[in-house]
Amino acid sequence: MKRIFSFVLIMAALASSCTTTDKDSGKVIDRLTPEEIVDGHLDFETVLRLGRISDPQVSPNLREVLYGVTYTSVEENRSNRDLFIVGIDGSNCRRITQTPKSESNARWINDGQRIMFLYEGQIWVMDADGKNRRKVSDIEGGIGEFKLAPDGHTLVYVKDFKVAKKAAEIYPDLPKSTARTIEDMMYRHWDHFVEDIPHTYVADFDGEKIGEGVDILGGEPFELPTMPFGGLEQIDFSPNSKYIAYSCRKKTGRDYAFSTNTDIYLYNIETGETQNLTEGMPGYDTNPVFSPDGRWIAWLSMDRDGYEADQSRLFVMLFETGEKRNLSKSFIYNAENPVWHPSCDFIYFDAEVDGRKRIFEATMGASISQVSGNQIETYNFAHPQMAGHDTIVAERASMLRPTELVTIDLAGSGDDEKVITHENDELIAALKPIQISERWIKTVDGKKMHSWVLYPPQFSYNKQYPAIMVCLGGPQGAFTQSWSTRWNYRFLASQGYVVILPNRRGTTSSGQEWCEQISGDYMGLNIQDYLSAADDICKERYVGKIAAIGASYGGFSVYYLAGVHQKRFSAFVAHAGIFNQEHMYMETEEMWFPDWDNGGCRRPGEYMAGSPWSKNPAAVHHYANSAHKKALNWDTPILVTHGELDYRVPVDQGMAAFNTAQMLGVPSKMVLFPDENHWVLKPQNAVHWWREIFDWLDRWCKEK
Numbered sequence: 286m287k288r289i290f291s292f293v294l295i296m297a298a299l300a301s302s303c304t305t306t307d308k309d310s311g312k313v314i315d316r317l318t319p320e321e322i323v324d325g326h327l328d329f330e331t332v333l334r335l336g337r338i339s340d341p342q343v344s345p346n347l348r349e350v351l352y353g354v355t356y357t358s359v360e361e362n363r364s365n366r367d368l369f370i371v372g373i374d375g376s377n378c379r380r381i382t383q384t385p386k387s388e389s390n391a392r393w394i395n396d397g398q399r400i401m402f403l404y405e406g407q408i409w410v411m412d413a414d415g416k417n418r419r420k421v422s423d424i425e426g427g428i429g430e431f432k433l434a435p436d437g438h439t440l441v442y443v444k445d446f447k448v449a450k451k452a453a454e455i456y457p458d459l460p461k462s463t464a465r466t467i468e469d470m471m472y473r474h475w476d477h478f479v480e481d482i483p484h485t486y487v488a489d490f491d492g493e494k495i496g497e498g499v500d501i502l503g504g505e506p507f508e509l510p511t512m513p514f515g516g517l518e519q520i521d522f523s524p525n526s527k528y529i530a531y532s533c534r535k536k537t538g539r540d541y542a543f544s545t546n547t548d549i550y551l552y553n554i555e556t557g558e559t560q561n562l563t564e565g566m567p568g569y570d571t572n573p574v575f576s577p578d579g580r581w582i583a584w585l586s587m588d589r590d591g592y593e594a595d596q597s598r599l600f601v602m603l604f605e606t607g608e609k610r611n612l613s614k615s616f617i618y619n620a621e622n623p624v625w626h627p628s629c630d631f632i633y634f635d636a637e638v639d640g641r642k643r644i645f646e647a648t649m650g651a652s653i654s655q656v657s658g659n660q661i662e663t664y665n666f667a668h669p670q671m672a673g674h675d676t677i678v679a680e681r682a683s684m685l686r687p688t689e690l691v692t693i694d695l696a697g698s699g700d701d702e703k704v705i706t707h708e709n710d711e712l713i714a715a716l717k718p719i720q721i722s723e724r725w726i727k728t729v730d731g732k733k734m735h736s737w738v739l740y741p742p743q744f745s746y747n748k749q750y751p752a753i754m755v756c757l758g759g760p761q762g763a764f765t766q767s768w769s770t771r772w773n774y775r776f777l778a779s780q781g782y783v784v785i786l787p788n789r790r791g792t793t794s795s796g797q798e799w800c801e802q803i804s805g806d807y808m809g810l811n812i813q814d815y816l817s818a819a820d821d822i823c824k825e826r827y828v829g830k831i832a833a834i835g836a837s838y839g840g841f842s843v844y845y846l847a848g849v850h851q852k853r854f855s856a857f858v859a860h861a862g863i864f865n866q867e868h869m870y871m872e873t874e875e876m877w878f879p880d881w882d883n884g885g886c887r888r889p890g891e892y893m894a895g896s897p898w899s900k901n902p903a904a905v906h907h908y909a910n911s912a913h914k915k916a917l918n919w920d921t922p923i924l925v926t927h928g929e930l931d932y933r934v935p936v937d938q939g940m941a942a943f944n945t946a947q948m949l950g951v952p953s954k955m956v957l958f959p960d961e962n963h964w965v966l967k968p969q970n971a972v973h974w975w976r977e978i979f980d981w982l983d984r985w986c987k988e989k
Contacts, residue, residue, distance in 0.1 A: 313384065313385055314358045321334075322716060326717065327779035329972050332770055332773045333359060333971065334357055335708075336354050338353070338680065338689060338706060338708060341668075342393060343671070343678055348372065351369070351370050353368055363968065365384075367381075367383055367384065368400070368402065371706055372705070373692060374705065375704065386405055388402045388409075389402065393413075395437070397413060399412055400412075400413055403430070405427070407424065408421050421493060422495040426445055429444065430516055432517045432522070438489060439526050440488060441486065441488075442488065443484070443485050443486075443510065444486065447480070452466075465478065469537065470538050470876070471874060473874055474874050475513035475874070475933060475963070476962030477932075485531065486500055487552075501531065502533075503557070507535045511532065518571075519531060520573075521575055524575060527555065528551055528552065528554065530549055534546060535548070542874065542875060543877050543880060543892050544877060545591055545592065546567050546568065547571060549561075549563045549570045549582070563586070566586060567588070568586065568592065569585070569593070569597075570586045575625075577629055581602065581625075581629065583600065583612075585598065593881075597621060599613040610651065612632065617797060617798075618636040618638055620647075621635050622667065624669050627671060631647065633647075637793055638794055639794055640763065640765050641665060641766055642767070643657045665683065666702075667680050668680050669693075675694060677692065677695060684721060684766055684774045689705075689706045689709075690705050691703060717779070719742060719775050722738050723735065723737060724736040724785075726787065726817055728814055736785060736786055736788060738785050739778040739783070741779065746827050749828065750782060750783050751781070751828075751831070751982070751987050752823070752830070752832070754833045755786050755834055756833055757787075757789065757792065758838045759837070759838050759839075761793050761803070763794040764786040771965070780982075780983075783822065785819075789815060790802045790810045791811050804884075805883065807838075807845070807883075807907065812842065815842060816846075819831055819850075819854070831855065832986050834859075834982075835858075835862070836862065836964075837860075837861050837862065838862075840861055840934070841863040841864070843857045843862060844859055847912075848919060849915060855985050856982055857923040860925075860965075861938075862942065863912065864911075865911055866883065867908055868937075869934065870896060873933060874932055879895060883907045883908070884904035884905075885904060895907070913942075913945065916945045916946075919949055919951045920951060922981070922985050923946050923951060924954050924978065925953065925956075926939070926955070926956045926958070926965075927940070927955075928960075928963060930959075931963045
């Protein structure tokens with residue numbers, strides 16, 4: 286279901302003019318070539334093989350950007366990430382690593398003369414041209430991520446911390462026992478049983494070797510970073526390198542399962558003392574960022590405990606007085622990814638607005654204005670990073686092409702973003718073009734719903750095409766102009782379908798009121814929004830049969846629509862969907878989510894207000910309208926897919942839906958992935974998944 290921390294998909298880039306300077310032995314995964322694209326067709330193998338940009342880092346002299354590129358081999362069933370440098374003006378792009386395994390987490394050191402990076406679970410350094418690589422850490426078990434202090438002599442790294450006993454530790458005379466002993470909640474999370482959790486350690490670095498790490502949490506049984514999607518964006522060094530600010534939910538077991546209350550803590554590296562900076566602020570407090578002068582700290586804050594889709598507000602605190610300010614109090618959207626201007630007078634952040642992500646500027650007086658331009662309406666701009674006083678480096682992506690890096694001139698009009706990487710230009714040019722448009726749809730209660738529509742290649746208004754309506758997961762989230770290797774909308778349209786993407790009730794780019802309406806009303810207005818979107822697009826003479834597909838909450842939407850759609854749809858596909866809300870409440874792991882969204886909206890300190898046995902009228906109504914209770918109305922072919930390692934929406938939800946369809950005699954099929962979680966991530970599994978989906982859709986939606 287929806288998460289509050291951004292899950293960082295490894296986006297990567299390589300400009301077409303880049304040259305190779307380093308090569309290890311072994312098979313290297315490299316870029317796709319235009320010659321490998323057959324007749325301009327976008328299949329899913331091509332989606333996987335396009336280069337993906339991630340983690341840009343501006344050099345200390347502000348003249349270059351270090352970034353990563355991920356390439357995927359379907360044949361080898363794996364991906365690989367290499368490092369690149371490009372001039373801030375887009376010139377002199379060069380590839381500085383080309384190895385069989387991934388380099389990640391790359392950072393400039395020694396005033397830009399060298400680069401520190403992560404390779405095979407250890408920290409390495411090399412010259413800025415990629416030469417003279419050598420390992421500088423030997424940390425038992427390896428690490429997952431690191432961050433350098435401004436002085437370059439201190440760093441933090443993340444490694445596993447053991448919290449569960451093995452069977453043989455309980456009964457030494459039973460060394461072959463595989464039993465798990467469980468005495469509290471949160472014993473499994475996302476896709477694994479919780480036997481180890483991440484802890485963050487601080488260590489010295491003398492330029493040649495990493496010193497012994499000190500556990501910031503002092504052995505306490507809390508996660509740092511917070512799982513399952515948190516990273517070192519939850520940790521920041523003060524400018525003088527003497528303090529660490531971090532975000533942590535200091536709860537375990539049942540308390541952890543029902544709470545989203547993370548706080549911002551200040552850790553003194555010299556003394557080990559810790560101070561809670563957000564005591565009394567009950568919701569998510571995350572992503573702390575010190576101001577360059579060290580006088581302020583900024584962070585993202587939600588107001589209510591137990592509500593992961595509350596508005597994400599931009600807060601600052603002045604250390605001298607302890608004064609806290611909400612800089613986004615007049616802003617109705619969610620602030621994300623804050624970064625300070627060097628003057629400390631402004632903070633830049635990105636936010637979703639009507640299906641687009643834009644970059645905004647907040648003053649210390651809580652005035653907000655947009656700084657990314659509007660001239661290209663179908664692009665997202667995200668993850669701003671300062672490159673001096675007048676320039677922002679950001680990521681730009683759309684539904685039509687993957688991420689590239691751009692610069693935004695703050696001294697100019699904001700309408701002339703300069704693209705500085707060109708990783709996929711030749712490949713996108715080799716594909717058949719896709720049209721995209723916005724559509725505003727009238728809802729049953731007289732409001733306007735934003736939607737995107739993508740059209741198949743060589744689209745003609747005088748022809749008729751099958752259509753796919755995609756049901757959003759979350760349930761809080763949004764269809765924005767972004768590129769994904771899981772749900773790729775250009776790929777869907779390229780298979781000959783009109784694709785409709787409704788930003789129905791519950792989406793996050795239309796303000797908090799629109800987002801919040803869905804809680805406790807899964808079967809209500811958002812389902813009517815889907816029916817309105819289907820009716821609206823099917824009025825067009827170019828639309829024939831229509832299917833509904835979706836994952837997670839989108840899978841629930843498919844199961845529910847199957848019972849109420851009244852012959853609108855010709856086929857359904859549900860991945861990792863909730864079928865039986867009552868059972869789901871008792872088998873998922875993060876309990877704050879179903880407790881709030883199933884009608885609980887609980888008071889502070891209250892548990893189980895949204896449970897199946899609650900007498901709360903909203904919860905009673907919610908469970909009375911679970912998707913499985915509408916199954917007797919099912920009459921339309923349905924494909925069910927699920928990952929067996931999915932502990933967020935466990936696999937028996939999919940099995941129950943498939944078994945029900947079979948018992949009712951509804952044409953149905955189930956595809957399970959034993960080694961996948963809530964998503965289908967392994968390259969060959971992903972290709973298999975999409976082949977099954979389009980085999981199903983083509984069978985029921987395309988005229989013979």
